[in-house]
Amino acid sequence: MGSVKRIVRNNQTAWQQVEENVIVVTNQTRKMHILQGIGGRIWELLENSINQDELIENIQNEYDAPPWQIQEDVERFLKELSEKTMIEIIG
Amino acid sequence: MKTIWDKVKQDLKQKAIPLNVLIELTRKCNVNCCHCYNFKDNAELSFDQVKKIAVQLRRAGALFLSLTGGEVFTKNDIFDICFYLRKMSFDLSIFTNGTLIDQNNINKIQDIGLSEVGISIQGSSAETHDKIVGVKGCFGKSINAIKLLKSKKIPVNLKCTLMKDNFQEYKQVMELAADLEVPCIIDPIISPKDDGTKDVLKHRLDDEQLFSFFENQLSQVQAFDKVEDDFTCPAGIVMASISANGDVYPCIQLPEKLGNVFETDFKDIWTNSVFLNKMRKNHKIKACADCRLIDYCTRCPGLAYLEDGDAFGISSIACLNAAIYEKIIKGKTKK
Numbered sequence: 389m390g391s392v393k394r395i396v397r398n399n400q401t402a403w404q405q406v407e408e409n410v411i412v413v414t415n416q417t418r419k420m421h422i423l424q425g426i427g428g429r430i431w432e433l434l435e436n437s438i439n440q441d442e443l444i445e446n447i448q449n450e451y452d453a454p455p456w457q458i459q460e461d462v463e464r465f466l467k468e469l470s471e472k473t474m475i476e477i478i479g
Numbered sequence: 480m481k482t483i484w485d486k487v488k489q490d491l492k493q494k495a496i497p498l499n500v501l502i503e504l505t506r507k508c509n510v511n512c513c514h515c516y517n518f519k520d521n522a523e524l525s526f527d528q529v530k531k532i533a534v535q536l537r538r539a540g541a542l543f544l545s546l547t548g549g550e551v552f553t554k555n556d557i558f559d560i561c562f563y564l565r566k567m568s569f570d571l572s573i574f575t576n577g578t579l580i581d582q583n584n585i586n587k588i589q590d591i592g593l594s595e596v597g598i599s600i601q602g603s604s605a606e607t608h609d610k611i612v613g614v615k616g617c618f619g620k621s622i623n624a625i626k627l628l629k630s631k632k633i634p635v636n637l638k639c640t641l642m643k644d645n646f647q648e649y650k651q652v653m654e655l656a657a658d659l660e661v662p663c664i665i666d667p668i669i670s671p672k673d674d675g676t677k678d679v680l681k682h683r684l685d686d687e688q689l690f691s692f693f694e695n696q697l698s699q700v701q702a703f704d705k706v707e708d709d710f711t712c713p714a715g716i717v718m719a720s721i722s723a724n725g726d727v728y729p730c731i732q733l734p735e736k737l738g739n740v741f742e743t744d745f746k747d748i749w750t751n752s753v754f755l756n757k758m759r760k761n762h763k764i765k766a767c768a769d770c771r772l773i774d775y776c777t778r779c780p781g782l783a784y785l786e787d788g789d790a791f792g793i794s795s796i797a798c799l800n801a802a803i804y805e806k807i808i809k810g811k812t813k814k
Contacts, residue, residue, distance in 0.1 A: 409490075
């Protein structure tokens with residue numbers, strides 16, 4: 389059975405995409421983060437609340453790597469974003 | 480070792496992305512500071528106008544917006560504006576005198592998600608502060624605002640313009656900030672008014688006071704970093720300013736009008752301005768090329784423009800400050 393986790397950007401962040409970089413500022417920690425490449429693409433996909441499986445599937449379709457590898461990497465990345473208060477994982 | 484952020488910053492600078500934009504929401508003000516540089520024409524931006532500006536700024540790459548005035552909380556639509564800008568994912572800070580922040584609106588201010596609120600405090604006593612801002616009772620209200628903001632965990636700092644009128648108590652202002660547990664920014668810069676008149680400069684510290692202030696501030700500094708170029712200032716490169724009637728400037732302190740956002744898109748103004756492109760070329764100031772004080776110089780193109788008539792020329796106040804810095808630093812070295 390698939391994950392029912394939904395991912396949303398933390399609305400306390402501020403961000404801007406400047407060419408290939410996404411600059412994210414977290415209000416709680418006042419830290420600046422730079423997302424590049426797939427990280428930036430994931431941030432883009434979080435424009436609206438999205439199911440974690442759906443997000444992973446999108447990345448699997450867009451990037452050339454073993455699906456299990458992408459799943460692991462994306463899950464780890466989302467956990468990191470959550471720890472840095474950039475996103476909220478619901479469910 | 481350079482971090483990713485260092486590399487991104489360099490890239491932003493090279494591409495002149497206006498990451499930081501100061502928006503003058505209104506020139507209306509409920510106080511009357513003796514050293515104010517602003518026009519007194521009550522111009523202000525409507526909520527609809529701010530929305531148009533925000534869309535243009537987003538497209539141009541802006542991230543950090545600072546709202547200033549006049550006094551921004553005199554605007555009835557200030558909360559609509561702030562919530563809208565935050566919804567557009569801008570990082571938002573506000574400069575205010577704090578007199579209109581109270582128990583009735585503090586929760587709403589907290590909800591905005593501001594990254595910083597700068598409160599101007601011009602003295603450590605009500606007598607000095609109220610005299611400078613021209614309205615009795617302001618000091619207590621501004622201090623109360625700082626306490627309220629702190630109680631809601633909203634980042635707040637105390638900003639003080641140092642002048643002859645409050646010089647005698649700037650150390651007490653620093654102590655006040657320490658007591659309130661907020662950062663303190665003391666700035667001795669007083670600019671000529673935007674209409675070109677210079678009578679406000681009479682409030683500037685004299686040389687002896689400047690020396691004393693810089694000496695105190697530099698007590699932890701061993702030497703100045705060598706100035707790499709004459710335009711280390713971010714104005715016109717990664718920093719822009721938009722006035723209460725939509726005029727675009729490199730900086731609020733450099734009132735060289737580049738265009739108006741209600742006539743031309745901000746990005747076009749920012750990209751195609753002849754003045755900005757000249758600033759960005761990073762060329763040396765010819766008149767300063769052989770100056771022995773160059774290592775101590777913190778030249779501001781805006782003050783050079785306002786006081787000496789040429790953003791690309793000598794800044795007399797920078798020359799004065801540099802001479803003082805040199806004297807202090809050399810004095811420290813001799814010891």
